[in-house]
Amino acid sequence: MRIGTVVGNIWATRKEEGLQGLKLLIIQPIKLDGQLSDEQIVAADRIGAGVGDNVILTMGSAAVRSFSTTSICPIDAIVVGIIDGKDES
Amino acid sequence: MRIGTVVGNIWATRKEEGLQGLKLLIIQPIKLDGQLSDEQIVAADRIGAGVGDNVILTMGSAAVRSFSTTSICPIDAIVVGIIDGKDES
Amino acid sequence: MRIGTVVGNIWATRKEEGLQGLKLLIIQPIKLDGQLSDEQIVAADRIGAGVGDNVILTMGSAAVRSFSTTSICPIDAIVVGIIDGKDES
Amino acid sequence: MRIGTVVGNIWATRKEEGLQGLKLLIIQPIKLDGQLSDEQIVAADRIGAGVGDNVILTMGSAAVRSFSTTSICPIDAIVVGIIDGKDES
Amino acid sequence: MRIGTVVGNIWATRKEEGLQGLKLLIIQPIKLDGQLSDEQIVAADRIGAGVGDNVILTMGSAAVRSFSTTSICPIDAIVVGIIDGKDES
Incomplete structure (x- = not known):
């Protein structure tokens, strides 16, 4: 999984049906030295993360299947x- | 997911049968600082995106399965x- | 999907059984500015691509499942x- | 698979239900020349790895399916x- | 798929049960210009590759499913x- 910080929200009116009702956040990955990467990842969120939160992201098919077992x-x-806490040596 | 801008269309007459009838766009990913990456991603589109639109891309197996449940x-x-709008801190 | 140019063929006598009979090409990805990346990707081909052709590549599980539904x-x-044509703004 | 060194632990109280009870470690990938990459990967662990251990990581759907066959x-x-040992030419 | 050269073997006594009995090699990817990348990939091998061999690697879920149809x-x-031979233009 990846670690990043939530930097914004994103909306799309014209979209695939399967995205209806999903909250989409813009996440900026954090490197180990604390620097922010210049990538931006859009992720679905249903645990209430908001701008400024540091979060853990799961990518790929695990993300799809765990988010909904009935539809794709x-x-x-x-x-x-x-993330509440980290202890790094 | 990734954020990019549609920069063109692409055609292939000789192709895998499963690509028949699909509209293929060339997308250039956008970095967080607004800079364009030099990558080019080809994506299937059925929601009517066109050149100049900023779009959200889903990659990998989620893309395959959500696009067609009958064939692969x-x-x-x-x-x-x-994308209609974004609010970035 | 990715865009690349076919730069060669590759053979392996000692191989996994599932590769038997597959034609394998070496593809060099093309960046948006037309520059060639220094990556090399080996891809299976059954639509008759050859050295010098510009092609569209599908990667990951979609590639596996669409290539053979009976065996893996x-x-x-x-x-x-x-690729026959592209129109890029 | 990738090779990395465990550099820390990470906690999240507010999380997806499927993460309940999982031990999450922060791993820094090691390049071939022994240099550490500036990436940080969060991985689930149930074989008892700890800070300072060099470990092998499996990524993607294989990780998901092998970790739990009942739930996702x-x-x-x-x-x-x-890792106990390596012999590199 | 990727092209790389086998540079070593790797062992882990404490490991996931599914790794029991698998031979693990360290592979260094080769770029198109023949340069070696500084990445290191660990791959399972059952076709007898050894240090110094140039090999073709399959990554991701295809690797998992083709390696064992009974367990994950x-x-x-x-x-x-x-690799026996390549012809690159």
């Missing part, structure tokens, strides 16, 4: 945790 | 949303 | 189209 | 081995 | 061919 969400990244 | 499309990227 | 090919990239 | 864990990286 | 191996890379 056209997503490839989800927020799976809001 | 040999694709690994789809346009899932045309 | 140990491949992660296939040529899905030979 | 929203993870995309797991520690699969604690 | 926690791997994401396998050696699928030992």
Whole structure:
């Protein structure tokens, strides 16, 4: 999984049906030295993350399948945790 | 998911059968600082995106499965949303 | 999907059984500015691409499943189209 | 798979249900020349790895499916081995 | 798929059960100009590759499923061919 910080929200009126009702956040990955990467990842969120939160992202098919077992969400990244703490040597 | 801008269309007469009838766009990813990456991603589109639109891309198996539940499309990227708005801190 | 140019063929006598009979091409990805990347991707091809052709590549599980529905090919990239044309703004 | 060194632990109280009870480690990938990459990967661990261990990581859907056959864990990286030895030419 | 050269072997006594009995090699990817990348990829091998061999690697879910149809191996890379020859323009 990846670590990043939530830097914004994003909307799309014209979209695939499977995205209906999903909250989409813009995440900026954080490197180990604390620097921010210039990438931007859009992830679905349903645990209440917001701008300024540091979060854990799961990417790829695990993200899709865990988010909905009945239908197939056209997503490839989800927020799976809001980080409380880290201890790095 | 990734954010990019549609920069063109692409055609292939000789192709895998599963690509028949699909509209393929060339997308240039956008970095967080607004700079364009030099990558080019080809994505299938069925929500009507066109050159100049900023879009959300889903990559990998989620793209395949959500695009067609009956047959297997040999694709690994789809346009899932045309961006109306973003609020970035 | 990715865009690249076919730069060669590759053979392996000692190989996984699932590769038997597959034609394998060496593809060099093309960046948006037309520059060639220094990566090399090996892809299976069954639509007749050859050295010098510009092609569309599908990567990952979509490549595997669309290439064979009966057995599992140990491949992660296939040529899905030979590019006739592109219109880039 | 990738090789990395465990540099820390990470916690998240607010998280996807599927993460409940999982031990999450922060891993820094090691390049071939022994240099550490500036990436940080979060991986689930159940074989007892700890800070300072060099480990083997499996990424993507293989990680998800091997970690739990009954439910779908929203993870995309797991520690699969604690390295005892390597012989590199 | 990727092209690389086998540079070593790797062992882990404490490991996920699914890795039992698998031979793990360290592979260094080769760029198109023949330069070696500084990445190191660990791949499972059952076709007899050894240090110094140039090999073809399959990554991701294709690797997992083709390696074992009965159980789920926690791997994401396998050696699928030992290269005899290449013709590059």
